[in-house]
Amino acid sequence: MGILLLNALVNGILLGGVLAILAFGMNLIFGVVKVIHMAYGQCVMLGMYVIYTLTSIYHVPFLLSCVVAVGVMAVWGGLLQILVIKPLLKAERLNQLLALAGLIIVFENLAHVVWGADLRGIEIQLPVLSLGNVFIKTPSLLAFLGSLIVLLVLYLFLYRTYPGLAIRAIAQDVECAQLMGINPGGIYLLTLVIGGALTGVIAAFFSPIYSVHPHFGGSFTLMAFIIVVLGGMGNLLGGFIAAFIIGIVTSVSAVLTSLEIAEISALVIFILVVLLRPQGLMGVRVSK
Amino acid sequence: MLEVSKIDVYYGEFQALFGVDVRISERECVVTVGPNGAGKTTLLKAICGLLSPRTGEIRFEGRSIVGLPAHRIAELGISLVPEGGRVFPQLSVFENLKIGSYVERARRGFRQAVEEIYELFPRLKEREKQVADTLSGGERQMLAIARSLMSRPKLILLDEPSSGLAPMVVSMLFDFVADIRRQGYAILMVEQNARKALQLCDRAYLLESGRVRLEGDRESFSAEEHIRKAYLGI
Numbered sequence: 001m002g003i004l005l006l007n008a009l010v011n012g013i014l015l016g017g018v019l020a021i022l023a024f025g026m027n028l029i030f031g032v033v034k035v036i037h038m039a040y041g042q043c044v045m046l047g048m049y050v051i052y053t054l055t056s057i058y059h060v061p062f063l064l065s066c067v068v069a070v071g072v073m074a075v076w077g078g079l080l081q082i083l084v085i086k087p088l089l090k091a092e093r094l095n096q097l098l099a100l101a102g103l104i105i106v107f108e109n110l111a112h113v114v115w116g117a118d119l120r121g122i123e124i125q126l127p128v129l130s131l132g133n134v135f136i137k138t139p140s141l142l143a144f145l146g147s148l149i150v151l152l153v154l155y156l157f158l159y160r161t162y163p164g165l166a167i168r169a170i171a172q173d174v175e176c177a178q179l180m181g182i183n184p185g186g187i188y189l190l191t192l193v194i195g196g197a198l199t200g201v202i203a204a205f206f207s208p209i210y211s212v213h214p215h216f217g218g219s220f221t222l223m224a225f226i227i228v229v230l231g232g233m234g235n236l237l238g239g240f241i242a243a244f245i246i247g248i249v250t251s252v253s254a255v256l257t258s259l260e261i262a263e264i265s266a267l268v269i270f271i272l273v274v275l276l277r278p279q280g281l282m283g284v285r286v287s288k
Numbered sequence: 289m290l291e292v293s294k295i296d297v298y299y300g301e302f303q304a305l306f307g308v309d310v311r312i313s314e315r316e317c318v319v320t321v322g323p324n325g326a327g328k329t330t331l332l333k334a335i336c337g338l339l340s341p342r343t344g345e346i347r348f349e350g351r352s353i354v355g356l357p358a359h360r361i362a363e364l365g366i367s368l369v370p371e372g373g374r375v376f377p378q379l380s381v382f383e384n385l386k387i388g389s390y391v392e393r394a395r396r397g398f399r400q401a402v403e404e405i406y407e408l409f410p411r412l413k414e415r416e417k418q419v420a421d422t423l424s425g426g427e428r429q430m431l432a433i434a435r436s437l438m439s440r441p442k443l444i445l446l447d448e449p450s451s452g453l454a455p456m457v458v459s460m461l462f463d464f465v466a467d468i469r470r471q472g473y474a475i476l477m478v479e480q481n482a483r484k485a486l487q488l489c490d491r492a493y494l495l496e497s498g499r500v501r502l503e504g505d506r507e508s509f510s511a512e513e514h515i516r517k518a519y520l521g522i
């Protein structure tokens with residue numbers, strides 16, 4: 001049992017890395033554009049289908065497929081901003097939420113029509129590493145390391161460049177940001193393009209681990225949302241820490257009980273946080 | 289340099305400005321005084337593009353800027369320092385200055401500009417790494433003005449720079465504004481503290497209920513009976 005738990009803990013940490021990017025993307029979009037991207041996990045699902053189609057049907061090398069998928073999903077994110085989010089920027093919160101939730105249905109059915117309901121996976125054989133009694137799947141380890149690199153690049157972008165600084169400024173005060181010469185429309189588009197590219201990156205990390213099906217994204221949208229709330233809406237560092245908490249909790253409780261209970265335990269944490277600390281573990285309470 | 293002619297500005301159905309005319313020449317310091325709700329802030333917001341006048345014309349260096357979005361007007365060299373020193377609370381002092389130089393023409397000289405600002409405001413250098421949220425009200429106002437200078441503006445709009453500050457801090461602040469003025473920036477300042485503001489300016493306007501009631505150079509404006517009684521208390 002102890003060895004099983006140790007394995008679960010390691011797997012939880014490895015999963016936490018990828019979840020951290022997922023939550024980062026959703027958090028960034030919420031922080032800057034102030035909308036909740038309800039179909040974020042579904043975008044990951046579409047990205048995985050892009051990689052599947054390229055590698056399995058057109059026999060494009062896996063790595064090249066991943067690069068293409070990141071580009072395609074970045075464009076997809078940009079289109080989402082132009083066609084769906086931008087027209088709704090001044091609309092009621094509820095209408096924005098409904099429109100983005102509607103995208104879940106659109107994307108999932110799109111996948112149904114194009115790829116069908118069957119599980120689609122790519123064939124990649126990578127060895128399992130063992131460290132004493134701990135067994136690590138190579139794709140999981142690569143995904144984890146890749147996630148840390150992506151997060152580091154995102155950090156440098158946000159903290160070292162003018163566009164990154166503009167993104168952070170606009171998240172704090174749009175009107176004041178315009179007075180600095182920052183074009184909100186341009187920054188919103190950039191944010192959705194980055195958010196979209198990240199769904200492509202996650203798809204690349206997930207493809208060697210999971211098979212994809214039209215409803216693959218749902219649990220990840222939910223997981224990202226739970227992490228974002230847990231870490232405090234708009235709080236990027238909080239989201240990073242929360243991603244590992246959720247990764248560990250779900251994978252450890254899956255070993256202790258069952259997969260269903262694992263998802264329930266994540267939701268229980270979510271409900272407790274909303275009840276007891278609605279500003280999130282590291283969020284700042286905003287008084288009105 | 290800036291010519292505002294006959295602008296009407298509305299908030300929805302409510303009209304806030306009625307045919308307002310204001311002009312500012314190069315290197316000039318102009319003050320607009322008036323009671324609360326007279327439309328002083330509205331005037332500044334209309335100039336910098338946060339509000340759009342329904343009728344009338346605003347020309348800056350000869351070209352019309354009515355209808356341009358705020359970020360385009362900032363690029364042209366008009367910089368508003370909003371009321372209460374609205375700095376970005378979660379950015380450090382240094383990052384607030386850096387974002388001040390976001391416009392293309394200011395980026396190149398960014399390093400040197402920061403050094404100059406630190407010489408002018410040593411307090412900001414001491415607090416370089418602190419987030420702006422932790423600054424006092426006076427420091428925040430100074431940071432907001434410094435941030436505006438970072439954009440190498442041609443015209444600085446100051447919205448109630450002294451509002452909410454302790455009297456001693458207010459004096460310091462007006463000294464800074466006087467410094468900036470000596471450096472040759474054109475300034476349009478809106479201010480409740482008429483006595484201090486009028487000492488600083490070349491010309492002044494009185495705005496009441498959305499209309500320009502009076503305008504003149506410093507001496508003649510300050511000598512008006514209405515100004516002396518209602519705004520200077522003498």
